[in-house]
Amino acid sequence: MILTEHEKSILVGASGTGGDQMAMEVVAEAARMLGADRLVKIHSSHIDGCLYHGDSGALYCEKLAAQGARVKVPATTNVGALNLLKPDQCRLPATQRKMASRLMIAHGKMGCAPSWTCAPYQAGARPALGQQVAWGESNAVAFANTVLGARTNRYGDFLDIACAISARAPLYGLHKSENRHARLVLDVCELAPRLVRQDVFYPVLGALIGRIAGETVCVIDGMPQGATDDQLKALCAAAASTGAVALIHIVGVTPEAPDLDTALGGRAPESTVRITRDMVISARDTLSLTADGQIDSVALGSPHFSDAECRELLRLANGVKFKVPVYICLGRHTLAEIEDDGADKALEDLGGVLVVDTCVVVTPILPSKPGVMMTNSAKFAHYATGNTGHLPVFGTLSECVASAQAGRVVRDQTVWS
Amino acid sequence: MSWQSEVLIEGEAEGEVLRFDAPISFWGGVSPVTSQVTLAGHPQHGTAIAGKMLVIPQMIGSSSSSAVMLELFFTGLAPKALILGGRDAILPVGVIVARQMGWPTIPVVVFPEVPFQTAEKIFIARNGQIEKG
Numbered sequence: 001m002i003l004t005e006h007e008k009s010i011l012v013g014a015s016g017t018g019g020d021q022m023a024m025e026v027v028a029e030a031a032r033m034l035g036a037d038r039l040v041k042i043h044s045s046h047i048d049g050c051l052y053h054g055d056s057g058a059l060y061c062e063k064l065a066a067q068g069a070r071v072k073v074p075a076t077t078n079v080g081a082l083n084l085l086k087p088d089q090c091r092l093p094a095t096q097r098k099m100a101s102r103l104m105i106a107h108g109k110m111g112c113a114p115s116w117t118c119a120p121y122q123a124g125a126r127p128a129l130g131q132q133v134a135w136g137e138s139n140a141v142a143f144a145n146t147v148l149g150a151r152t153n154r155y156g157d158f159l160d161i162a163c164a165i166s167a168r169a170p171l172y173g174l175h176k177s178e179n180r181h182a183r184l185v186l187d188v189c190e191l192a193p194r195l196v197r198q199d200v201f202y203p204v205l206g207a208l209i210g211r212i213a214g215e216t217v218c219v220i221d222g223m224p225q226g227a228t229d230d231q232l233k234a235l236c237a238a239a240a241s242t243g244a245v246a247l248i249h250i251v252g253v254t255p256e257a258p259d260l261d262t263a264l265g266g267r268a269p270e271s272t273v274r275i276t277r278d279m280v281i282s283a284r285d286t287l288s289l290t291a292d293g294q295i296d297s298v299a300l301g302s303p304h305f306s307d308a309e310c311r312e313l314l315r316l317a318n319g320v321k322f323k324v325p326v327y328i329c330l331g332r333h334t335l336a337e338i339e340d341d342g343a344d345k346a347l348e349d350l351g352g353v354l355v356v357d358t359c360v361v362v363t364p365i366l367p368s369k370p371g372v373m374m375t376n377s378a379k380f381a382h383y384a385t386g387n388t389g390h391l392p393v394f395g396t397l398s399e400c401v402a403s404a405q406a407g408r409v410v411r412d413q414t415v416w417s
Numbered sequence: 418m419s420w421q422s423e424v425l426i427e428g429e430a431e432g433e434v435l436r437f438d439a440p441i442s443f444w445g446g447v448s449p450v451t452s453q454v455t456l457a458g459h460p461q462h463g464t465a466i467a468g469k470m471l472v473i474p475q476m477i478g479s480s481s482s483s484a485v486m487l488e489l490f491f492t493g494l495a496p497k498a499l500i501l502g503g504r505d506a507i508l509p510v511g512v513i514v515a516r517q518m519g520w521p522t523i524p525v526v527v528f529p530e531v532p533f534q535t536a537e538k539i540f541i542a543r544n545g546q547i548e549k550g
Contacts, residue, residue, distance in 0.1 A: 026513055029510075030509075033506045055488075056490070056518070057487060057488070059491075060487065060514055138479075156479065156507060383445075
């Protein structure tokens, strides 16, 4: 592996702080193990390592910070394990809560911007087309590559912060142009035009894509123009949950796919899958692990709810209170927007519970007695049972609202007709 | 008999093989508190990985697995070695970070199509040579 003089001097401790040396060692070692022949300079980082998984991670980040490690590029933070505005909302034992908080504080000390959101791309972090970045959090990685055309692999704990401190990442995978072309075509042309425009179609298609594509770069052909950020956010998050998807091209929608041939890099695809209505319905059904009936809660906002989604929720509720708690997970960027005109209070008056800086599947906030959790998020549906014990029922946002108001699942079959 | 593996992280270890018969993500799949496989339906569900020569033909998923690997060193429940089916940085990064914390670490090698089965005794040398018996 070839390192620059600057990189070598940090690595041997001839320049920089002890923390810089530790970080460069992690990046260089990862590069060596992945078979990268050099490092690439990065413009920004999104740090997933601020979520508590055990005391050791906090101790490591505190060591980095104490040794003088500071991020050299703009670095946003993903969710932590605590709502820092309401620490009691989370039922972690006091000792773990303390360590979770220390982990978040250590990231602040290293100079990370305290965004605490899994949707940094809706909080102002929007790298440009072709920019090299090192992002963590699977949905954010998929969004950065897919929607923004920035270049990142799936960075995770320790390597993400090490890249931010070093301003470098191993040059491999999706950092390189030749690995960004699609090898798999997913053709949705035969689906009803009305279906492919529905909000709910995006997370369902994403869940299907994750299972079909795994980690293969794919291109979707036949999608309508004008998809919103929120729709693409749901698609990316779903695909990155059910598969290791990090980049999806959408012909005519995403920046590296002006047409099918460009997305494929001028080569023939290795395979083409024609997506049928049956496949979509089957993917939808895998997101519910229990039959329709009573529900105990509704969880929204994975990835974090946007201002537009909060307002759509208010519109759909139309002033009718919820019979079960509706957990709305969001970042402070959205909280600030909905606080402006009192929409936050309006949501709370309906029975909404605002979960800021974190979310209900990464830390214990849902009722401790497992029940049925309805959601419009494929990512919540995918992780709910393993992480919380609650059984997911998947539906549209409109169905989630009607169900929260009824205390049981209310369906609107016209969506799928 | 002996085999040559590719060394990712140098070290010497000897012990009993535990082979994962299905892919796994350590995050959500291995408890850092007990070191047991917690993934429902996994062939090794319920088995503890602590002290084993862990053979992982295929990794999947979450990059938070680095954090689970580090935590296993912290709790003293790490395996004795990792024998990976392919190049990967997620678990090895957890080993490197443990080394930076000054905690005793383990060898990590790559060996596709591993011939070793659960409960066999093997030895890994610093140069990546593996012996059985």
